[in-house]
Amino acid sequence: MAWISLMLAGLFEMFGVVMINKLHKERNWKSLVLLVLGFGASFILLSYAMKTLPMGTAYAIWTGIGASGGAILGMLLYGESKDWKRLVFIVMVLGAAIGLNLFHKIGKVV
Template sequence: MAWISLILAGMFETFGVIMINRFHKDPKWQSIFLLILGFGASFIFLAYSMETLPMGTAYAIWTGIGASGGAILGMILYDESKDWRRLVFIGMVLSAAIGLKLVS
């Protein structure tokens, strides 16, 4: 259950990052509410997962999911660069997260 919680934490982290971008483009109270909700849920799920998982592993995977998710959604939603080198490095981040799971 801790790993599922950690994945959810990373997904809410990604959602929070997308809401930051939305807030900068259209500063309305709904955007700030969703931003706070996203990061709040992310921290709650991260804290729950850290009851079982080592802090270093949990934090590295949480940030990896957030960074990769933000970059991928930036490419999809905001027409950011889809250069093959970016995709290779995103793959490396995800591979490292999977590697941490395998050795934990």
């Protein structure tokens, strides 16, 4: 359940980042409330996941989902650069998050 919570926290982090962009474009209460709710849900779910998962692993994966997801959403929704170098680094961030997950599981076995 902690891993599902962590993945959802990352998705809410991505939503919060999109809402920051929307708030910059449209200064209204709806955008602000959605921003606060998105990041609030993200922090609550991250906190729940960290009751079971190591802090370093949970935080790194949460940040990786938020950073890479935010970059991908910027490309899809806001026409940001889709240069292959940028995509390589997004894959590297996701690969590092997956590597931390594998190391966490291997560490428990050994």
